[in-house]
Amino acid sequence: MSESTPRSQTVAPTGPANLVKDERVKEMSAWRKSLVRPELGAICGTILVFSFFLIIARGTGMFAPQGILNWGVVSAQFAIIAVGACLLMIAGEFDLSVGSMIGFSGVVIALMSVTWGYPVWFAIIVAFAIAVAIGALNGYLVIKTGLPSFIVTLAFLYVLRGLTIYGSIATTRQTIIGGVSEVAAGDPIAWLFGGKILGFLFVWLADIGLIGKFVAGPRAGQPVIEGVPMLIVWALVLIAFAHILLTRTRFGNWIFASGGDAQAARYVGVPVNRVKILMFMFSAFCATVFATCQVMEFGSAAADRGLLKEFEAIISVVIGGALLTGGYGSVIGAALGALIFGVVQQGLFFAGVESSLFRVFLGVILLMAVILNTYIRRMITGER
Amino acid sequence: MTKPLIELIDIQKHFGPVIALAGVSVSVLPGECHCLLGDNGAGKSTFIKTMSGVHKPTKGKILIDGEEVTFSSPRDAMEAGVATVYQDLAMIPLMSVTRNFWMGREPVRKFGPLQLFDFDRANAVTLEEMAKMGIRLRSPDQAVGTLSGGERQTVAIARAVYFGAKVLILDEPTSALGVRQTANVLATIDKVRKNGIGIVFITHNVRHAMAVGDRFTVLNRGRTLGTAKRGEIQPEELQDMMAGGQELAALEGSLGGTV
Numbered sequence: 012m013s014e015s016t017p018r019s020q021t022v023a024p025t026g027p028a029n030l031v032k033d034e035r036v037k038e039m040s041a042w043r044k045s046l047v048r049p050e051l052g053a054i055c056g057t058i059l060v061f062s063f064f065l066i067i068a069r070g071t072g073m074f075a076p077q078g079i080l081n082w083g084v085v086s087a088q089f090a091i092i093a094v095g096a097c098l099l100m101i102a103g104e105f106d107l108s109v110g111s112m113i114g115f116s117g118v119v120i121a122l123m124s125v126t127w128g129y130p131v132w133f134a135i136i137v138a139f140a141i142a143v144a145i146g147a148l149n150g151y152l153v154i155k156t157g158l159p160s161f162i163v164t165l166a167f168l169y170v171l172r173g174l175t176i177y178g179s180i181a182t183t184r185q186t187i188i189g190g191v192s193e194v195a196a197g198d199p200i201a202w203l204f205g206g207k208i209l210g211f212l213f214v215w216l217a218d219i220g221l222i223g224k225f226v227a228g229p230r231a232g233q234p235v236i237e238g239v240p241m242l243i244v245w246a247l248v249l250i251a252f253a254h255i256l257l258t259r260t261r262f263g264n265w266i267f268a269s270g271g272d273a274q275a276a277r278y279v280g281v282p283v284n285r286v287k288i289l290m291f292m293f294s295a296f297c298a299t300v301f302a303t304c305q306v307m308e309f310g311s312a313a314a315d316r317g318l319l320k321e322f323e324a325i326i327s328v329v330i331g332g333a334l335l336t337g338g339y340g341s342v343i344g345a346a347l348g349a350l351i352f353g354v355v356q357q358g359l360f361f362a363g364v365e366s367s368l369f370r371v372f373l374g375v376i377l378l379m380a381v382i383l384n385t386y387i388r389r390m391i392t393g394e395r
Numbered sequence: 396m397t398k399p400l401i402e403l404i405d406i407q408k409h410f411g412p413v414i415a416l417a418g419v420s421v422s423v424l425p426g427e428c429h430c431l432l433g434d435n436g437a438g439k440s441t442f443i444k445t446m447s448g449v450h451k452p453t454k455g456k457i458l459i460d461g462e463e464v465t466f467s468s469p470r471d472a473m474e475a476g477v478a479t480v481y482q483d484l485a486m487i488p489l490m491s492v493t494r495n496f497w498m499g500r501e502p503v504r505k506f507g508p509l510q511l512f513d514f515d516r517a518n519a520v521t522l523e524e525m526a527k528m529g530i531r532l533r534s535p536d537q538a539v540g541t542l543s544g545g546e547r548q549t550v551a552i553a554r555a556v557y558f559g560a561k562v563l564i565l566d567e568p569t570s571a572l573g574v575r576q577t578a579n580v581l582a583t584i585d586k587v588r589k590n591g592i593g594i595v596f597i598t599h600n601v602r603h604a605m606a607v608g609d610r611f612t613v614l615n616r617g618r619t620l621g622t623a624k625r626g627e628i629q630p631e632e633l634q635d636m637m638a639g640g641q642e643l644a645a646l647e648g649s650l651g652g653t654v
Contacts, residue, residue, distance in 0.1 A: 259511045261501035264490075268498050271487035278481065279499035280470045338489040392489050393541030 047391055049332035049340060052384040053347035056330060056376055060351050064358040073361035076222045076236050086353025087246035088301060090346050092320055093327035094249045095297030097345035098257060099290040100328050103270030103337030104153060104160040106146075106294040109324055111171035113317025116142050116302035118175050121188035121312035124195070131191070132200035139299050145171070146295025150288030160291075168321070172314075179314040192310030204245070204300070205307025207238030242304040246346075249297065254342040266290065270337025326373075327352055330380040332387070339388065351376060398461060399424050400593045401446070401477065401562050406455035408441050415441040417617040418455070423562055423593035428584055430604035431597045433614035434637050439597050442614065443564050446595070447479040448472030476561030480551040480568060488540030492532060495539050496521045496554050524553045528583055545576025549583050556587055563587060564595045569603050581607050599637065601630045613637055 064073060072078045092109055099106055116138045123134035149167055153160045179186050195201035216222045217234035225231050257263040268276035269283045276283050298317070306312045330348035333340025355376065359369050399422035408416040416438050423429050433439045444450045446457070448466030456463055459475050466472045469479070486495050497517050504513040518535040525532050528549050539547055548568045555563050565584070569577045584607050588594055598604050604611060612622045613636040620636050 255509075255511075259514075261503055261510070261512055264494050264498060264501050264512060267490050267494060268487060271489045275481070275487055276498065278469055278479070280473065281499045334489070338487065392538040 047387060049384070049387070049391070050344035050347060051332070051387050052380040053331045053341075053344040053351070055383060056351050056380045057347050060354050060358070060376070064354060064362065068358055068362040071361040071363070073358060078361065080236055080240075082353050082357035083243055084240055084353075085357050086350045087240075087243040088304075089323060089327050089349035089352045090246040091242070091249055091297050091301045091304075092324040093331070093345040093349045094246075094253045094342060095294035096321075096324035097328045097331065097333060097340055097342050098253055098266060099294045100325070100333050100335070101257065101270050101337060101340040102266045102287050102290040103273060104150075104287055104290065105164060105325070106149065106291060107161065107164040107321045108145075108149065108167035108171055109294060109298045110317040110320035110322075111168045111175065112142055112145070112295055112298035113302040113305070113320055114314055115145075115171045115175045116299040117306045117312035117316050118179050118188065118314055120303060120306050121191050122178065122182060125188055125190045126182055131195045131198040135200050135204070135303055138303065139296065142295045142299040143292045146292040147288055149295070150291030153291070154284045154287060176314040179312075186314040187311055188313075189311040191306055191312065195307060195310075201307055202241070204241055204303040206241050208241065208244060210238035213238060240304075240308075242308070245300050245304065246349075249300070250342060250346045257342055262286070267338055270339075272338070323352060326377055329384075330377060332380075332384045334388065339392070348380075351380075397424055399458075400460065402456075402458040402461075403442075403446060404456045404458070406442065406445055406452045406457075408438075408445055408450055409453045415617055416445070416452075419614065419617070419619050421595075421612050421619065421622070423595055424609075425561075425593055426588055426591045427609040428588050428594045428596050428607050430608035430611045431595055431614060432599060432601065432604055432611060432633055432637050433597075434599055436616075437614040437637070438617040439599075439614055440566070441617075443479060443566055443595070443597060446472070447477055447564055473558075473560075476559060477564065478555035478558070478560035478562070479564040480548065480555060480566065482567045482570060486539045486547045486551055489538060491536045491538055492525070492542070492550060493517050493521045493535040496524070496550060496557075500558060520557070524557050525550065528553045528586065529579075543576055544572050545579045548572075548580050552580075552583055552587060556590070556592065560592060562593045562595065564597070566597050567599070568596070569598060569600065577603065601633045601637070604633070605630050 068074075073082070092113075096106060096109065119138040119141060120131070120134045123129045123137060124131045129137075145167070149160070149164055152158070152163045156163070176186060179188060195205065213222060213234040213236045217224045223235045225233055225235060257266060265276070265281045265283075265286045268281050269286045273283045298320075301320070302312075302317065305316060327348035328340065328345045329335065330351060331341055331344025331346070333345065352373070355372055356369055359366060359372065402422040404420050406416055406419045407414070419438065419442055421429065421431065421442075431439060431442070441450065445452050448469045448471050451465070451467070457466070458464070459477075464471075464475060466475070466477075472479075487498070490498075493514065502513040502516050503510040504516070505511075521535045522532060530546055530549055539550065542550065548565075552563065552565070552568075568580050568584075572580065581603065584594055584596065588607075596604065596608065609625050610622055611625075611628060611633060613620045613633060615636065623633075
């Protein structure tokens with residue numbers, strides 16, 4: 012390696028075969044190159060969905076500040092769990108216990124804080140610790156047994172849901188535990204999940220007339236939007252963190268390698284087991300962020316929360332261009348998948364369309380995005 | 396005579412009741428291509444896995460530069476300068492050439508408190524090393540899946556050489572390749588050898604072995620049948636030794652020498 016010699020783009024050919032342009036490789040235009048990326052399917056889907064709702068739900072307030080906040084929050088919820096599922100899927104594994112984990116963590120927080128009287132911050136930390144430990148156990152079992160993570164986490168889907176319902180009923184004789192808002196008031200950590208930021212900005216926006224104010228009721232004179240919910244902040248932070256981790260760091264390369272071909276990665280010294288277990292823990296962490304935000308927002312926990320969330324997370328990730336078998340995918344794509352999910356779910360509500368059509372619409376988008384993604388992926392990776 | 400880079404003396408490997416290797420001795424000199432020939436089941440794979448630290452030998456010694464060593468993991472072997480390019484596990488097709496090239500040893504640069512993958516440097520080095528091997532990449536971001544089989548082997552070889560391999564083990568690098576790609580890989584082997592790196596070339600194709608080999612060792616049923624220098628042995632003899640008998644010679648006669 013000669014680091015000192017300046018590198019020139021036109022290396023002198025040293026042999027006849029050297030650096031001669033291969034006549035059987037087509038040059039790709041810059042435009043086409045910039046288009047061919049894993050997120051393309053999700054970008055197209057996003058444009059399509061927004062155009063659709065701009066047309067059919069224009070006059071309904073869907074794109075007024077409150078409307079945006081409405082679907083923004085729903086999308087952020089999907090995004091939080093999609094980010095965890097995305098990194099885990101790229102590392103080659105699934106976590107089907109996400110939904111049960113949401114219910115479980117929520118009930119842990121409510122039981123500890125409301126029923127047993129511990130401070131809310133302590134309850135939140137304990138919930139995170141237990142959830143992340145269960146994530147590690149998921150990963151450990153997958154690695155140790157060599158079973159598909161599909162099966163191992165499916166077992167935890169049932170175990171955790173059962174434990175949650177049992178724990179809730181055995182201690183409080185009901186499946187919904189309320190009263191969290193009262194005990195969380197003034198708590199230093201609870202605010203991180205249930206609070207709102209940038210309130211002053213919206214006061215200012217209301218003062219200059221860009222957004223409306225309440226005209227009557229107890230909050231008369233206040234802007235219609237109090238601030239950006241921490242849920243959205245969490246979603247944005249997690250997306251940025253996971254995107255940089257995946258695409259810009261050494262560890263990100265290990266995530267791709269672990270999912271692409273674990274054995275090949277092991278042969279060059281990538282700590283595949285550690286990477287996979289850490290990703291299971293991250294998935295559990297994201298589920299607990301979701302659960303904590305939800306408990307703080309509703310002021311209660313319920314044992315049946317988070318039902319089917321694992322599939323919604325996986326669908327967002329797949330719309331975002333990830334390969335179900337691992338080794339390929341994009342956090343930005345998964346986030347757009349979550350946005351599509353949120354916009355479609357709330358948009359149909361705004362447009363007054365029968366809500367059962369939500370599933371039809373979603374199924375069609377899923378199918379279209381996946382077909383497009385498969386085609387793009389083949390172009391990028393040379394799969395046949 | 397120059398000192399061998401690596402010497403394996405009377406290596407035995409037993410898997411429970413199965414004796415996979417019953418005493419194999421091979422040495423590799425700097426700048427030579429040592430061909431390891433053997434039919435399926437002869438113990439080639441077990442032997443190279445022992446050499447590259449995947450398996451621990453049941454009996455026998457491994458010497459590197461004359462010093463006895465024990466490898467407890469492939470990482471140990473790599474640090475001692477023994478690199479292995481596996482036939483189908485060399486590269487991850489979904490990942491870019493750069494990501495594959497640096498896998499497990501990614502260069503980082505500091506960006507504030509963060510340690511980021513230094514793509515500028517990684518891409519530049521990858522392009523340069525591939526150019527040395529005579530491969531022109533459209534872009535270092537292109538997925539390995541878009542490369543031909545021969546090019547993939549070359550990326551893997553270039554990677555091993557760049558990271559300081561003294562001994563390079565190639566596990567049947569040509570067995571899945573077409574004629575032209577095979578020629579490219581054999582040419583790459585020749586280039587690498589000229590840098591003083593010792594190569595262990597595993598194959599069951601006598602013609603590929605004869606094209607680049609300096610010494611030839613035949614494995615049969617877990618044993619070495621001896622090592623011969625270039626010019627001391629005929630392709631037909633190697634073929635017979637691999638088959639472990641005269642059956643193939645008879646068969647070869649009836650097929651007109653095409654095997």
